[in-house]
Amino acid sequence: KNEVEQSPQNLTAQEGEFITINCSYSVGISALHWLQQHPGGGIVSLFMLSSGKKKHGRLIATINIQEKHSSLHITASHPRDSAVYICAVSPRSTGNQFYFGTGTSLTVIP
Amino acid sequence: ETGVTQTPRHLVMGMTNKKSLKCEQHLGHNAMYWYKQSAKKPLELMFVYNFKEQTENNSVPSRFSPECPNSSHLFLHLHTLQPEDSALYLCASSQTEGGNYGYTFGSGTRLTVV
Numbered sequence: 001k002n003e004v005e006q007s008p009q010n011l012t013a014q015e016g017e018f019i020t021i022n023c024s025y026s027v028g029i030s031a032l033h034w035l036q037q038h039p040g041g042g043i044v045s046l047f048m049l050s051s052g053k054k055k056h057g058r059l060i061a062t063i064n065i066q067e068k069h070s071s072l073h074i075t076a077s078h079p080r081d082s083a084v085y086i087c088a089v090s091p092r093s094t095g096n097q098f099y100f101g102t103g104t105s106l107t108v109i110p
Numbered sequence: 111e112t113g114v115t116q117t118p119r120h121l122v123m124g125m126t127n128k129k130s131l132k133c134e135q136h137l138g139h140n141a142m143y144w145y146k147q148s149a150k151k152p153l154e155l156m157f158v159y160n161f162k163e164q165t166e167n168n169s170v171p172s173r174f175s176p177e178c179p180n181s182s183h184l185f186l187h188l189h190t191l192q193p194e195d196s197a198l199y200l201c202a203s204s205q206t207e208g209g210n211y212g213y214t215f216g217s218g219t220r221l222t223v224v
Contacts, residue, residue, distance in 0.1 A: 098155070
């Protein structure tokens with residue numbers, strides 16, 4: 001069983017829709033990261049969270065440490081948001097290593 | 111560009127070839143990483159270098175050989191690979207003093223073993 005579980009695995013949305021991607025983890029963490037991977041392969045860090053909520057443009061990330069759960073929301077989705085979104089956690093026990101989810105593949109249709 | 115540069119972007123090699131992947135960062139980070147990303151699987155950490163010293167080797171086969179000559183450069187030497195080694199290989203760097211900050215990925219090398 002993976003320490004980080006994401007849902008859904010695949011998501012198709014119409015342009016303008018509100019999107020939510022969920023991440024649950026099973027270990028104690030020092031931080032949780034949301035990453036974006038475009039079809040070219042490169043990965044970009046969107047958020048690093050250790051508590052509460054962060055907002056950047058149309059993206060919002062929340063985390064509930066007690067429930068070991070995080071969500072990534074995209075408001076007013078756009079075709080350029082199409083990418084794979086990966087949740088990763090920094091376990092308290094392992095210093096600079098991560099556990100990764102398998103990713104959520106998002107396609108936004110015009 | 112994210113600050114972490116990987117070359118080549120694409121590589122096709124035969125099972126008897128020897129090739130090397132290169133990663134370079136000029137972010138002032140002190141740790142560098144190699145990851146393997148296979149289809150439908152989570153990213154797998156292969157190697158970690160902190161201050162040029164290898165600190166982690168997650169049971170990676172010896173046909174993958176890392177080299178970190180300085181804190182800005184990281185190589186992954188490949189020899190006698192298998193078709194199942196075909197994957198996206200990602201390099202990352204971070205600053206680990208006082209925590210783990212600025213984690214930055216490169217664009218990856220798409221490797222195909224034929």
